[in-house]
Amino acid sequence: MAARHPHLGLDRAADRIRVDMHSHTMWSGDCTTTPDEIVEAVHGAALDVVCITDHHAIEGAVELFDELPCRVVVGEEMRTHHGELIGLFLTERVPQGLDPIDTAMRIRDQGAVVYVPHPFDAMRNNLAEPALIDLVERGLVDAIEVLNAKTSLRSLNERAAAFADEHGLLVGAGSDAHVAEAFGAAYVEMPDFVDAKSFLSSLTQAQPIGHHFDPPRKWRPRIVPSTSTSTSTSPT
Numbered sequence: 428m429a430a431r432h433p434h435l436g437l438d439r440a441a442d443r444i445r446v447d448m449h450s451h452t453m454w455s456g457d458c459t460t461t462p463d464e465i466v467e468a469v470h471g472a473a474l475d476v477v478c479i480t481d482h483h484a485i486e487g488a489v490e491l492f493d494e495l496p497c498r499v500v501v502g503e504e505m506r507t508h509h510g511e512l513i514g515l516f517l518t519e520r521v522p523q524g525l526d527p528i529d530t531a532m533r534i535r536d537q538g539a540v541v542y543v544p545h546p547f548d549a550m551r552n553n554l555a556e557p558a559l560i561d562l563v564e565r566g567l568v569d570a571i572e573v574l575n576a577k578t579s580l581r582s583l584n585e586r587a588a589a590f591a592d593e594h595g596l597l598v599g600a601g602s603d604a605h606v607a608e609a610f611g612a613a614y615v616e617m618p619d620f621v622d623a624k625s626f627l628s629s630l631t632q633a634q635p636i637g638h639h640f641d642p643p644r645k646w647r648p649r650i651v652p653s654t655s656t657s658t659s660t661s662p663t
């Protein structure tokens with residue numbers, strides 16, 4: 428993994444951890460990464476925390492909660508009427524297809540974190556800018572992704588960073604991994620945390636690190652437990 432991610436050679440303070448805030452597993456419809464592959468990937472990428480944000484599902488994150496050689500934050504990337512949002516520290520799946528305000532409020536109702544992924548990347552089903560501004564003005568955005576490893580144009584990540592600075596938003600970074608080797612291509616280094624509240628506090632001192640890395644996906648059959656009957660679950 429170090430060869431794929433040269434920034435991993437950088438030193439870090441002993442009191443800071445590495446958190447990949449945006450990743451996918453075989454529970455996402457467009458990803459085939461298995462649990463065994465994730466175990467190897469997070470070990471090779473020297474990650475301390477992985478936020479598993481599968482599309483419209485939290486079951487994979489819950490199942491992997493005690494199975495990975497790092498901590499897991501249960502998340503979900505859900506499609507709204509105007510683009511995608513991510514919830515972090517979820518205990519219950521948020522339905523897709525709602526308007527952004529309703530989606531953000533359902534995330535907040537769980538005491539969870541509203542995180543805006545790839546905000547200006549039209550190739551990533553980004554949240555439309557008017558909807559983003561509306562959420563920000565309503566105080567319904569906790570953090571915004573300023574470094575997404577799948578975003579090929581650096582200018583789009585820079586635009587996200589400028590938007591965060593202009594609106595006083597916390598910043599995040601994630602690999603948006605859809606293949607195992609992409610885990611850790613982007614992450615934040617930050618002080619440790621124990622829950623959603625302390626996560627946001629630590630994020631005030633976060634440093635986004637990473638680079639563009641979007642290798643081709645090798646499609647293959649996958650067997651995923653049904654997620655059609657379960658919408659609420661939480662790790663112990």
